[in-house]
Amino acid sequence: MLVGTPDRSLYCAVWLLKPLRDSTFFPVLGRVLAKEARNLIGVTTLFGVVLFGVALAGYVIERGIQPEKFGSIPQAIWWAVVTLSTTGYGDAIPQSFAGRVLSGAVMMSGIGIFALWAGILATGFYQEVRRGDFVRNWQLVAAVPLFQKLGPAVLVEIVRALRPRTVPAGAVVCRIGEPGDQMFFVVEGRVSVATPNPVELGPGAFFGEMALITGEPRMATVSAATVVSLLSLHSADFQMLCGSSPEIAEIIRNTALERRGTAPMA
Ligand code: CMP
Numbered sequence: 586m587l588v589g590t591p592d593r594s595l596y597c598a599v600w601l602l603k604p605l606r607d608s609t610f611f612p613v614l615g616r617v618l619a620k621e622a623r624n625l626i627g628v629t630t631l632f633g634v635v636l637f638g639v640a641l642a643g644y645v646i647e648r649g650i651q652p653e654k655f656g657s658i659p660q661a662i663w664w665a666v667v668t669l670s671t672t673g674y675g676d677a678i679p680q681s682f683a684g685r686v687l688s689g690a691v692m693m694s695g696i697g698i699f700a701l702w703a704g705i706l707a708t709g710f711y712q713e714v715r716r717g718d719f720v721r722n723w724q725l726v727a728a729v730p731l732f733q734k735l736g737p738a739v740l741v742e743i744v745r746a747l748r749p750r751t752v753p754a755g756a757v758v759c760r761i762g763e764p765g766d767q768m769f770f771v772v773e774g775r776v777s778v779a780t781p782n783p784v785e786l787g788p789g790a791f792f793g794e795m796a797l798i799t800g801e802p803r804m805a806t807v808s809a810a811t812v813v814s815l816l817s818l819h820s821a822d823f824q825m826l827c828g829s830s831p832e833i834a835e836i837i838r839n840t841a842l843e844r845r846g847t848a849p850m851a
Contacts, residue, residue, distance in 0.1 A: 613717075617709035624705045632669070632698050639691045640665035646684045651677075669695035722747050725816055729770045730789045731833060739829040746822035752809040758793075761806045765796025767817045774813030779806040795841050797823050804845070 618625070640661040647655035654677040655661050664677040668691045679685050722744045726732050732743060752758055758776060759765060770791045778784040778792060786792055795804050797820050818826065827834035
């Protein structure tokens with residue numbers, strides 16, 4: 586490369602990093618690291634103690650046999666890092682029986698320590714994502730008046746059970762004659778129910794309850810009249826909702842009975 590000529594691959598690398606700037610990954614990672622800091626520091630301390638301990642043991646066992654590889658503590662620490670991380674470059678290999686037994690034990694503890702790190706981070710990420718979903722669902726649920734009848738404990742259960750979904754205008758949400766295992770609540774936008782006199786349902790309304798109540802196939806095709814934001818509730822969670830709130834169960838059943846009179850049979 587000529588001096589002063591811009592390095593294209595560098596520009597290319599910077600361009601590839603651009604999407605990361607808007608990614609939500611780094612804020613989430615930051616929160617996970619902050620929340621799990623104590624556990625991560627605990628495992629890192631354990632790693633340091635094990636590393637130093639096995640380096641010392643390796644040094645004591647092997648320094649007389651291989652002074653050029655294990656003759657100093659830093660050399661033994663290098664061997665311990667390579668072995669504990671299970672990288673295994675093979676540049677320093679214990680020759681004695683005791684040294685090899687130690688190596689085996691170090692490798693196994695290395696796997697355990699890395700599994701602990703991975704486990705802490707995975708749990709932290711899972712909880713962070715669940716927390717984000719919960720907050721977003723909570724806001725969506727607040728837009729459905731029916732749920733305002735629920736007590737706090739059931740509301741928390743429902744917020745956990747509901748799955749948000751955005752459907753583009755014109756897309757079919759459920760089709761007549763198909764089996765149904767979930768019902769839907771409209772948060773924003775409108776859906777169109779293809780009854781003989783088509784009906785439009787807007788924010789706060791629900792549909793898809795009939796299949797859950799009767800166990801029969803869908804009685805009408807429902808499609809998005811506009812872009813629509815929905816919350817879906819699976820049949821097991823629907824039973825839970827009805828069990829916890831007889832008032833809501835009655836509203837849903839009465840609405841289903843009223844609609845049954847005007848819906849075409851599958
Ligand atoms: P389901 O039969 O599970 O799936 C189609 C849904 O359309 C149905 O439940 C009702 O929720 C809804 N539906 C059927 N008929 C009407 C109607 N007349 N008015 C409003 N919604 C209806």
